[in-house]
Amino acid sequence: MGFFSAVKKFFTGGSSAEEKKQEHLEEVKAEAADSADEPAEAEEAPEEAADEPESASAQPEALAEAPAEVEAEPAAPAQPALSATAVPVEKPTAAPAPAADPEEEALALALRQAEPKLSAWLSVVLKDVEEADDLLWKRLGFLLRALETPEAEARSFIDDFRGWLERMEYRWLNDFRSELQYRLAIALDMEDEEDERDRLFSKLQAGLARTTERFGQGLKALFSGHTELTPAFWDEMEELFIMADMGAEPTFALVKKLKERASAAGVTTPDGLMPILEEEVEAIFKTPRRIAAVNAPEVVLMVGVNGVGKTTTIAKLAYRARMQGKKVLIAAADTFRAAAVEQLEVWAQRIGADFHSKGMNADPAAVAFEAMDKALKGGYDIIFIDTAGRLHTKSNLMDELHKIRMVVERKHAGAPHRTILVIDATTGQNALQQTKMFKDTSGVNEIILTKLDGTAKGGVALAVASQFELPITFIGLGEKMEDLRPFDPHDFARALLGKGKE
Numbered sequence: 442m443g444f445f446s447a448v449k450k451f452f453t454g455g456s457s458a459e460e461k462k463q464e465h466l467e468e469v470k471a472e473a474a475d476s477a478d479e480p481a482e483a484e485e486a487p488e489e490a491a492d493e494p495e496s497a498s499a500q501p502e503a504l505a506e507a508p509a510e511v512e513a514e515p516a517a518p519a520q521p522a523l524s525a526t527a528v529p530v531e532k533p534t535a536a537p538a539p540a541a542d543p544e545e546e547a548l549a550l551a552l553r554q555a556e557p558k559l560s561a562w563l564s565v566v567l568k569d570v571e572e573a574d575d576l577l578w579k580r581l582g583f584l585l586r587a588l589e590t591p592e593a594e595a596r597s598f599i600d601d602f603r604g605w606l607e608r609m610e611y612r613w614l615n616d617f618r619s620e621l622q623y624r625l626a627i628a629l630d631m632e633d634e635e636d637e638r639d640r641l642f643s644k645l646q647a648g649l650a651r652t653t654e655r656f657g658q659g660l661k662a663l664f665s666g667h668t669e670l671t672p673a674f675w676d677e678m679e680e681l682f683i684m685a686d687m688g689a690e691p692t693f694a695l696v697k698k699l700k701e702r703a704s705a706a707g708v709t710t711p712d713g714l715m716p717i718l719e720e721e722v723e724a725i726f727k728t729p730r731r732i733a734a735v736n737a738p739e740v741v742l743m744v745g746v747n748g749v750g751k752t753t754t755i756a757k758l759a760y761r762a763r764m765q766g767k768k769v770l771i772a773a774a775d776t777f778r779a780a781a782v783e784q785l786e787v788w789a790q791r792i793g794a795d796f797h798s799k800g801m802n803a804d805p806a807a808v809a810f811e812a813m814d815k816a817l818k819g820g821y822d823i824i825f826i827d828t829a830g831r832l833h834t835k836s837n838l839m840d841e842l843h844k845i846r847m848v849v850e851r852k853h854a855g856a857p858h859r860t861i862l863v864i865d866a867t868t869g870q871n872a873l874q875q876t877k878m879f880k881d882t883s884g885v886n887e888i889i890l891t892k893l894d895g896t897a898k899g900g901v902a903l904a905v906a907s908q909f910e911l912p913i914t915f916i917g918l919g920e921k922m923e924d925l926r927p928f929d930p931h932d933f934a935r936a937l938l939g940k941g942k943e
């Protein structure tokens with residue numbers, strides 16, 4: 442949707458003139474609040490609304506036009522009242538139009554006064570909203586109208602979100618506010634906006650707080666405790682990285698590199714070293730991009746030991762794919778426990794993906810075979826295959842995964858396109874053994890690191906990234922759908938080192 446930039450221009454266009462009206466806005470707001478208590482007054486709307494907003498008194502010409510239009514067409518008063526506030530803007534186009542409702546007029550004014558950021562706009566329209574009720578839908582409709590969203594798209598956004606809330610059984614705003622912002626950002630093409638990136642960074646920081654506490658604070662103490670890059674400094678640094686679960690060899694390699702770079706650059710103090718450290722940590726997380734040429738349906742095979750978060754992560758990835766308008770199939774090839782099949786089915790229903798299973802104890806390769814058939818015939822864009830992670834015998838599990846791979850490949854050349862290993866950050870060094878095992882035996886080409894929230898062992902990301910040449914593509918920062926986030930080496934390095942946002 443390209444209307445965001447237009448929207449931004451629209452909202453920022455009249456800002457300086459509007460600043461002067463800040464006080465006035467407060468009055469209008471107060472009045473709106475008052476009249477909300479007195480519905481009788483509010484109902485007398487048309488004429489009252491037309492000459493009531495003193496805001497318009499700043500622009501008598503605009504006001505003068507209003508009453509005539511009121512008679513002719515009840516929806517019209519909106520235009521003059523709003524154009525009065527958007528002083529130098531070329532044309533307020535189909536701007537927020539509802540001046541007949543004093544509350545909405547106050548909201549429109551507040552939106553124009555707000556910072557041109559989705560989070561700020563949401564704060565304005567969600568004022569006094571506490572739960573998913575009519576007020577929420579009204580306000581959301583208003584916001585989308587204000588953002589010039591085509592009516593059909595706005596309606597389908599609201600219907601979708603409403604359906605999702607019901608399926609998820611969310612009621613209170615606090616439980617879904619962040620999700621709402623996330624959806625709006627994606628729908629309005631604003632995921633790359635600074636606002637959304639800030640939010641992501643804050644989330645990353647919060648998620649990594651315990652890791653940072655241990656690692657970042659130690660680093661701070663190390664850097665402030667030395668004035669020169671002495672052997673003691675380097676020893677302490679090694680210890681710090683090893684304690685953060687980075688593993689001995691990668692730590693030695695990193696410190697060696699840092700020493701070399703420091704000496705080449707003539708850096709002799711910890712302060713001078715810091716930017717180099719940041720770069721090197723970021724470099725550890727950077728792996729060359731693979732060519733992502735995919736012949737649809739894209740086949741994603743999810744592997745990893747029990748309990749790491751495979752099934753939930755499939756749900757989260759499938760959800761992202763759904764939000765991008767893809768047709769999604771999920772196959773339940775973890776047939777070991779009935780609960781696993783049911784859990785996946787519930788997720789599929791919630792996110793609007795199709796689901797294929799043969800129940801508990803079915804042959805996982807047979808499930809994959811049938812699901813591939815369905816995906817190919819049904820014109821799916823992407824299929825996720827959930828697998829079991831039990832390790833009663835390792836070779837047993839690996840054989841099973843191998844069989845699934847063979848079936849999938851035979852059905853669809855080039856598949857599986859992605860074999861994602863899910864590892865649980867809280868398991869620290871175990872995560873490394875798992876990575877080695879799955880990489881050696883099941884063609885893993887991507888890693889998702891889950892449960893980074895609330896663990897002090899987030900440093901394991903460094904170990905995984907430096908010991909295996911596998912990209913970390915997403916990280917799990919919590920249990921909600923939106924808590925799976927694309928992995929950003931730069932931001933992650935900064936958060937890990939306890940740095941703030943740039």
Ligand SMILES: Nc1nc2c(ncn2[C@@H]2O[C@H](COP(=O)(O)OP(=O)(O)O)[C@@H](O)[C@H]2O)c(=O)[nH]1
Pocket residue numbers: 745746747748749750751752753754830891892893894916917918919920924
């Ligand atoms: N805190 C947190 N919990 C997670 C995350 N990812 C998954 N979980 C939880 O981990 C548990 C096991 O997840 P599940 O998907 O069933 O693991 P599986 O056995 O690998 O399929 C569930 O309770 C999930 O909600 C995450 O990123 N953060």
Ligand SMILES: [Mg+2]
Pocket residue numbers: 751752753775781827
């Ligand atoms: Mg599972």
